[in-house]
Amino acid sequence: LQLQESGPRLVKPSETLSLTCSVSGGSISTAFYYWAWIRQPPGKGLEWIANVFYSGSTHYNPSLKGRVTISVDTSKNLFSLRLSSVTAADTAFYFCARQMKSDQQPGWFHPWGQGTLVTVSS
């Protein structure tokens, strides 16, 4: 299974960041996994952003909720992220990943896409 992020690398402040994660080598329509976005500001740690199930159900990081939308397109085997009203603080490497789904325990992220650096700047 491979994941590949794509989208604009430069976004202006106050605009909306949009990224797509294309999944190959397996179907996104599986009951065993979520599909997730994680970001990492340069030189800093990891932050979970959101995940989506193939049915469309979602979970969002409360610290970003209200600005984030995650969606899935099963016909194209991809999922997407939109982050609105961006500021310089949203400059980060954005990774997509498959996340194990479990009712009892937190799922792990594996595998990951290679990541894409999105810079917020005018």
Next chain:
Amino acid sequence: QSVLTQPPSVSGAPGQRVTISCTGSTSNIGAGYDVHWYQQLPGTAPKLLIYGSIDRPAGVPDRFSGSKSGTSASLAITGLQAADEADYYCQSYDSSLSGWVFGGGTKLTVL
């Protein structure tokens, strides 16, 4: 400020054993949630190293091991190699935050 606390850095000489701690609270690790560990080599995406607190994915050497007790978890690396120099992150779930969380990361330096 992450709810999972890791030391910013650890170091060890080749061949030695090092441990990296991940300290949480009763709303995450202490609530019984599993801890997972990732290795991030410079300029690359994180890679799953340990899942379910103690299990290794296929291909991960048994030099890497995980443990969990109470509100903390640990990653141990034995027979330290230069190739192990990387950032290491723990991950779990926090019921108070209603979300998946990462530790702040630990930079391992092989002396």
